Amino acid sequence: MSKHRPTIADIARRAGVSKVAVSYALNDRPGVSPATRASIKAIAEEIGWRPNSAARALTRARADTVGLALSRPARMLGVEPFFMELISGIESELSARGCALLLQVVTDPAQELEMYHRWWGEGRVDGVFLADVRSPDPRIEGVAELGMPAVVIGHPSAAGSLTPVWSDDSAALRDTLTYLAALGHRRVARVAGLPELAHTRLRDRAQREISAELGLDEPVVVHTDYSGEEGAHATRRLISSAARPTAVIYDNDIMAVAGLSVAQEMGLDVPADLSLVAWDDSQLSRVVRPPLTALSRDIPAYGTHAARTLLAMVADGSAPGFEDAAARLVPRGSTAPPR
Amino acid sequence: MSKHRPTIADIARRAGVSKVAVSYALNDRPGVSPATRASIKAIAEEIGWRPNSAARALTRARADTVGLALSRPARMLGVEPFFMELISGIESELSARGCALLLQVVTDPAQELEMYHRWWGEGRVDGVFLADVRSPDPRIEGVAELGMPAVVIGHPSAAGSLTPVWSDDSAALRDTLTYLAALGHRRVARVAGLPELAHTRLRDRAQREISAELGLDEPVVVHTDYSGEEGAHATRRLISSAARPTAVIYDNDIMAVAGLSVAQEMGLDVPADLSLVAWDDSQLSRVVRPPLTALSRDIPAYGTHAARTLLAMVADGSAPGFEDAAARLVPRGSTAPPR
DNA sequence: CACGGGCACTTACCCGGTTCAGTAACTCCG
DNA sequence: CGGAGTTACTGAACCGGGTAAGTGCCCGTG
Incomplete structure (x- = not known):
């Protein structure tokens, strides 16, 4: 077997036509008879031809x-x-x-x-x-x-x-806060992600506005780097604060799990003493005890x-x-x- | 500004040389005077030229x-x-x-x-x-x-x-089993990954051999799909079995966390009643309580x-x-x- | 039976960069 | 001062596909 990948020139030689005919045949464009087209395709198949992506990209100016x-x-x-x-x-x-x-x-x-x-x-x-x-x-x-x-x-x-x-995100947050408010929560904090991310800011603002609308306390928001460590640390601070929240929303699930561990370690009962919600659902939310209420999306x-x-x-x-x-x-x- | 990406031909025109000279200059190959090379490079820099990867791949037969x-x-x-x-x-x-x-x-x-x-x-x-x-x-x-x-x-x-x-993996498993044996464990089970994966089989065999060497019981190995659900299910089965293991090794951390939750839910004290080891370390292993002993690698x-x-x-x-x-x-x- | 038109296929050239084989001009040396 | 060697550069061809513009050839038709 030859060491080079087959090209349309190889096919053309075998089929006894020009490489243009091969190109037309393989791209299902008019200009070749059905018989020729079939034989060209058969040869292409047989020798395992594939279009060279670089060559194609060069003419079509498309990289795919x-x-x-x-x-x-x-x-x-x-x-x-x-x-x-x-x-x-x-x-x-x-x-x-x-x-x-x-x-x-x-x-x-x-x-x-x-x-x-x-x-x-x-x-x-x-x-x-x-x-x-x-x-x-x-x-x-x-x-x-x-x-x-x-x-x-x-x-x-x-x-x-x-x-x-x-x-x-705003709608999701509204659902969550409405649900928590209905349960009777008034102090809902949030352990948020990186403050420089646009979606973190949007969530921050939405939380303030919706909280105000629902008559909840001005929310405490702690920004983190999304890591479990910072999630744990933030939770510890929230729990120890004077106005301890009764519910916390976490911007990802690893922080929620970390928060759960911290709360339990500090002797709090989840959910009786502290309710937790994880933003973005994953297997993790389901395997811990209690399983985490989550904002799930596909x-x-x-x-x-x-x-x-x-x-x-x-x-x-x-x-x-x-x-x-x-x-x-x-x-x-x-x-x-x-x- | 022209709508086309600059090519070496554009540079050649501007520099008043052939595109071959440009190619040599830009690739630091001999054949151009230092002065010409410098001016070509300056022009390339100025008009923001980048080599078209497709064209390059075509001649060099390298896709990078x-x-x-x-x-x-x-x-x-x-x-x-x-x-x-x-x-x-x-x-x-x-x-x-x-x-x-x-x-x-x-x-x-x-x-x-x-x-x-x-x-x-x-x-x-x-x-x-x-x-x-x-x-x-x-x-x-x-x-x-x-x-x-x-x-x-x-x-x-x-x-x-x-x-x-x-x-x-065999050495890692030896360390782990030796450590568990030193702690006094004799029944060490494993919640393993997909049985069709070669490394799962290797771990299975290594565990059997090393367990025998160390005088531990023939290990019970449960295969899963790596999911938290199956990890939880496997743990439940192991805990409920007649010869309940005193230690379990999990092939990934999500299953270990699931196992931890199951054990605690079933009233077992971790680590007193059941020791857990997670294969592959992550933030997760550190944020749960107790934090998980883990096989860590970079x-x-x-x-x-x-x-x-x-x-x-x-x-x-x-x-x-x-x-x-x-x-x-x-x-x-x-x-x-x-x- | 000449002519228009469509079919099947080819020739020629392009894409952008690389390479090979020159070719002038300039230098060195006996 | 003629020949060899070097330097700086160019033209043409190539990589593997694609497209535009033909070129024969056969067919139908007025």
Whole structure:
């Protein structure tokens, strides 16, 4: 067997036609007789021909690849199931359309933007996803300037001129606070994520407004880096504070689990003494005791929608944003009326 | 500003030389005077030129990309921090060498092999990683046949003719069992992962052999799908069995946490009534009460070594395998002498 | 039976960067 | 001062596909 991958020239030689005829035949374009087309396809199949993606990218100016750079420290990435689930959802849509995902883990947003410059300049990708949007976020303007198709995974208010795919955190928070208020809670605190992230700020504001509306106390919000350690620390502080909250909402599940452990360790009964809600549901929420009441959403579907939107942008030059379903509150054993 | 990305022809025109001179200048190859080289580089910098990766791949027959396809169901992926940490480690090495990572989540190994066929046939990747090796695993032979550089993330015994990068699970298990034996445990069970995975089998065998050596009881091993649910279920069964184990080793941390919850729910005191050990450490192990004794390893470093090995294979055609450090036992509050 | 038109296929050239084989001009040396 | 060797650079071809613009050939038709 020859050591080189077969090309259309090889097929053309075998079929006794020009390589143009082969190209037409394989791309199902008119200009070849059915008989020739069939024989060309048979030969292609037989020698295991695949179109060289580089050659194709060169003429079509399409890479059939989209990029995702994540700017979180490595230790943070393992922690949250969110990204893996998002990626698997993105993938399922991409692979169905023969598109690949280029992934890069970087340490900061500046480096991420530089990555996008490189990818775009090198023609490696047709578009990118932007996650973990900050406010303000230099990536937004940077990517917009490049004219590269991009989908922001986050609220429109933070997406600038780019196309957003988002879910309504405010509605989810309203459900949760309404539920907690109905149970009789008045002091609902929140252990939030990184304060520089746009969605953290949006949640902060929504919580203040909705709390006021519902007649709850002004909420105490503690910002963390999403790690279990900081979640535990924040919980300890909240429990020890003068106006101890009767319910706490955590911006991810690892912090909620950490909070649960801390509360139990400090002799509190969950949910009688303290109710806990985890934002984003995972197996973790279900395996601890009591199981955690959680804000559940279909993250793979979220990724799928983002991918679909990005592919539409690449194909048509633009695409409408997409609002995904809001997270759904799943009450479990960690919430109850306060004592 | 022109709508097209600048090419070396643009630079050549501006510099008043041929595009060949530009190519030589930009690649630091002899054949251009220092003055010309400098001016060409300045122009390239000024107009923001980047080499088109497709064009480059076409001539050099190098994609500067390696692939990783993961064949686990989506819901499984989010659960384990392992892959995200591995990927971030792989990335850090790749990006330092200007290489990209193509990621694909597929549903089964057959599809994964098909993916590798496609990638290789299309010239999209220079090599791939193989994770979650089964025994037997059709991917091993399939990839070997293609002649595609590949690194197996797993034990040499399962890697066939491919190059392995692995860590010694047997040594880690020996440390753990020796430690538990020293504490006085005799019935040490294990809640293991998928039985079809080669490393699960290796651990199973090692556990039997080492247990016998140390004079422990023949170990009970329950296989699961790595999910918290099955971990909880397995733990319930073990606790309810006639010969209840006094210590349990879990093949991942989510199952260990699930097991901890189940044990506590069933009224057992951890560690007095039941000692627990988690294989692979994460934040999770530290935030629960008691914190879990864990087999800790530097997973990003593992990924880095795998990437380094693969890049060496791509460059030189072959590379020696690499044995990474074995997991280190980190004793925490979940292990103690049996009552 | 000449002519328009469609079919099946080819020739020629492009994409963007690399490589090989020149070719002038300039330097060195006997 | 002629020939060898070096330097700085260029033209043409190539990688593996794609597209635009032909070119014969057969067919139907007025």
